[in-house]
Amino acid sequence: MSLILPTSPPESGRVARWLASTDHKAIGILYVLTGMVFMLLGGLEALAMRAQLARPNATLITAQTYNEVFTLHGTTMIFFVVMPMLLGFSNYLVPLQIGARDMAFPRLNAFGLWLTVMGGLLLYASVLVGPADAGWFSYAPLSEKPYAMGEGTDFWIAALLFAGFGTTLTAINVIVTAIRYRAPGMGLWQMPMFAWMAFVNAFIITFALPCLSAALLMLEVDRRLGGHFFSHGGSALLWQHYFWLFGHPEVYIMILPAWGIISEVIPVFSRKPIFGYEFVAGSSVAIALLSFAVYAHHMFVVGLGRPVNLAFAASTMLIAIPTGVKVANWVATLWKGSIRFELPMLYALAFIVQFTFGGVTGVSFAVLPIDWQVTDSYYVVAHMHYVLMGGTIFALLSGLHYYFPKVTGRHLTRSLGMWSFWLVTLGFNGVFLVQHALGLMGMPRRVYTYPDLPGWGLLNVLSTLSAGLLGVGMTMILWNILRSLRVGEVAGANPWNAWTLEWWCASPPPPGNFTDLPPIRSRRPLWDLAHPEDTDADRPRRHDQTHGHIRPEEREHHQ
């Protein structure tokens, strides 16, 4: 889109240059910073909730405030923390990994970022008029008049429309960039794992976000113009169908790039290529398609009828297979490797364990009658935080420690990083492990307080204390980032000895990223350069029975 606008850099200070930048790296960093700022808010909201829930019948915050806080927390974490951070990684890495100078539409890219920021500001502007209090899922008719009379819900709708539009623009950019701007010699099937998953993810965004936009438009027509889509004669369940038609793909939108990060980190710190590239990549496509086919498993108790329930239970079981394939391949990548316990690897290993735990509880919901018993209880809260926090956030932390040297040219401090890793891991598991038990004990989710039933108070106070630990750990990570910007050890272009193109250019990468590109004859161009006697490109293409591409003389080679 070369319209009529001039593209000369603005004649002003550093901050203004950053804010007006259309460079994918600046935009990526700004996305991540946006996510961090909102994570601070979302984290404080979480701590407020945990404080209120520490004891039964507590009166620290009122019911109304609690409901506003958990609505803000869910909305913030999903739309303004996890998604911006993942999109930031996508923005920063996709062009670098495929050897491009920038995204296909740099200005559109900046526009998408600022739309997302605008959405976040709108959400928090609603605090002035009383924020939305119907939950991030905003089920009609609770989100309709007369049950939600305030303007908070309208702010919430506007915030999500803005952020959703921004996200969609970024997805368009990723798709066109990955298809059109790959370096010569790199097929789609040769893209690094993260770029591949970000690419597939962009397609999920393309089809899922408009479902949310449509639902939000209809809700706003109901609220402002007195329409009848979801109440007053309309269908309350229609909202749920549309919301989850977006909402479940959204779950995968929030995990695919995280898987991408994990699939970069584990091979590099095992000093081996990812086990079964084709299967890890291919399973992402299967998941993208299936993610739309499983949405109504969020609605097993609304009374959809047996055939519908069974169909969605079956599709949900099915999506567990490609997900399991990924986990199996990560574990197999460790096998016979040479494992380096650097910080990114520690987070990645914790990710595997925690994500698998969340996955197993997820499958338990697919066994439909179990969902009938435990849905809407703290068991769900525990499950979704295991996959979204123990999964996605840990992957983001892994990616943060892994790419920090590339972005800033400096390493994060290891000792401080170790302390915060253990605090965050212990804290996280402390908060959410006990919540599985609370759910089985009958504690429903989204309650501002609870009666003093046997064991409830004890487990809740454990959860709250761990939340404090988690908060300390997260604060230490933040401190580590701020400190290492100034005093971190200088990293160099390829501190981890990795094999993909983003490690070819300088750290931080110059404008335009690359002055030259290495020959690209395989998925690991830098490995080929470092090992001319043993390039990937010269290995047999086929996976034979001796673990594909492996040479007979290597079979004895145990370390």
Add this chain to the structure above:
Amino acid sequence: MNAVPTLDPASSLAWPLTRLMWIVFALGGAVFVAVATFTAYYAWRYRHRGARGEPPQIFGNAREEVLWMVGAAALLAGLFALAWWTMNRVDPAPPAGRTPDVIVTGHQWYWEAAYPAAGGRGAVRVANEVHIPAGQRLLVELRSADVIHDLWLPRLGRKMDAVPGQSNWLWLEADRPGRYGGTCAEFCGAQHAWMRLDVVADAPEAFGAWLAAQARSAAPPSVAAAQAGAALFAREGCGTCHALRGVGARGGPGPDLTHFASRQIIAGGVLTNTPANLRTWLRAPQAVKPGTRMPTYPLTDADLGHLGAYLGGLK
């Protein structure tokens, strides 16, 4: 297991659920332990010990991948079969033409139960406590008066949403007499936390007696304090929200109070039904349950005493 109602079933509709949960937890636990063990073992076994050079570059193995997938698919197919079988056990389809034994309606924020069999539809309406005869399987029709609610009785089986504009069905049964706690599980607004209920399973003859008692209109008050309370009830217009059979109070969104004193919990479980608690509630409902539809009335201590006497007499 007393503290964990989902694993302590008290109904033939809940036993299969609990068994299924144990099976799935065991299988899932095994899968998790396997993954975690392999991860930890490989990470430790193949840790870098200072050797130079790179380990063997292994790219994958298509046959192993297919084996994993087939294994996972087999496990999931088994789980799916189990799920289907259990569904038919705990949630059989109601026979055609069968009318509901109890109609349970979710309100912001209390549960109401109506017994259509006892003298016409909606003649007997109770709140916060649902009585059922033990050992009998009842068909419950679930409705909502406002937003979406969800009836969850962990020891008695599956949960089910109450959705405005549609009727959902649910079987309810308790093997033995007793009190079984439950709650609303779908977020429904400010006081979702205090939308609890008790299902009281009585021996069948006791249930019959209870239902007959509930079907009677409220007895006129005999003591002076209670008579003053009844007058106050009429004067303040309590009957615009609360039905009270026998004094012509038709009611509205509030719970039916005809036999208020026969219940053990009030206001969605936020208080037990004692004279002191009733006084607290009537004095400042918004302080006890902020957001409740019950407004705060400027009642004197004497008024509270009279009202308490009147309501406390509605056995």
Add this chain to the structure above:
Amino acid sequence: MSAAAAPSARRPDAYWGMAVFLVTDAVIFLLLLVAHAFLRRQGHGPGAGALSAAAMLPWSAALWASSAALVLAPRVRRAWASAALYGLGALLGAAFLLGQGLEYRHLLAQGHTVTSDLFFTGFYTLTALHGLHVFLGLPLLTALATLAARGRLTERRAGFREAATLYWHFVDAVWVVLYAALYVWGGP
């Protein structure tokens, strides 16, 4: 940047970017349409009976004709003719919006509002969203006409030209579906 083939051989990036964007747009329209078809069964009013397909047809034809103008515009030799065709497209789009406005006035006068019936809740939502798309398309077509008149709609601006054209064709195609679903189809 990767090596580009000859410009005529490959569509510009902007064309594909717009194509993906229109996919998201199509999903929104599809979902609104499905909701409308599902809900109108529960409507109580006259529903589609209150609409006149014949009265809306000329205005609709104007919109569809504008697509034809856009197909012709890059194919004519002379710059002024090309500019005139783009301008004609914009005018026809504006005419459609006028027709839409008259239609709304007529329906509101009869008492058919967003709140009056389930059918009209969907009707107004769909047609207003589509009308917004037409409205946003007008400046694009005007820009194309202006550029063409000054002879500045060169290969360098092929991206803008193709993206805007694709957008306009999409908007017209959506109206084919909406016209059929709202005006022609009697309902489920």
